[in-house]
Amino acid sequence: MAALETPVACCAPLGAPALDEAEALATAELFKALGDPARVRIVNLLATSDGAVCACDLYEPLGLSQPTVSHHLKKLTDELREEVRRRYAESARAVSESSHDCGCGSGACCTPEQSEAEVKFGELLYDAEQRGELPDEAVLASLGCGNPTAVAELREGETVLDLGSGGGIDVILSAKRVGPSGTAYGLDMTDEMLALAMQNARDADVANVHFLKGVIEQISRE
């Protein structure tokens, strides 16, 4: 029998490095939220439906009572919100870290070339004049999909509330529009974004702003 000259690899090399501790924990939490047959069936019904689904349409196909469906929906929405919060926290940290690392005085030189998607979501939704009114970190942290300050007719003395205020770009621009006799509030659920927004407001030298921690779905409408 002829001897094998080259060793035969039994497995292909690993395709990617192992997830880090934080990513693995976050993914485990997501799996935990899905680790229930009722929740898997709810997700399946939602994923295979064309449009929005009313909770009351789920009771019969699942054979579950309204309180039980509500319990499962809450578990799913809480975990989804937590995943969204984790991602925004990561973005806020990336902006803070890149602005500390860069030392060039402008966000632009730290930012890699922008893709088409990034042009539709983010800083390029704001014109050069508006960007000039803002600290670099506020511009860099812009992750919005529109520029509300371009369409809102804000007047001196008005009160503005931005739900999901992120790095504070719209709150700071609004505060400037409504002037010292008006106030702009930003509400956000992510501590890292709130810290970034407050720092940006200080850097932009606007005093008529307030950033509040909260979840949009839980605020009172009164």
Ligand SMILES: C[S@@+](CC[C@H](N)C(=O)[O-])C[C@H]1O[C@@H](n2cnc3c(N)ncnc32)[C@H](O)[C@@H]1O
């Ligand atoms: C698209 S970003 C910021 C938008 C901001 N206007 C801008 O242009 O940069 C959305 C922000 O909303 C916050 N957010 C998302 N869902 C939320 C919720 N349910 N309650 C409170 N904040 C939320 C995130 O933490 C994030 O900072």
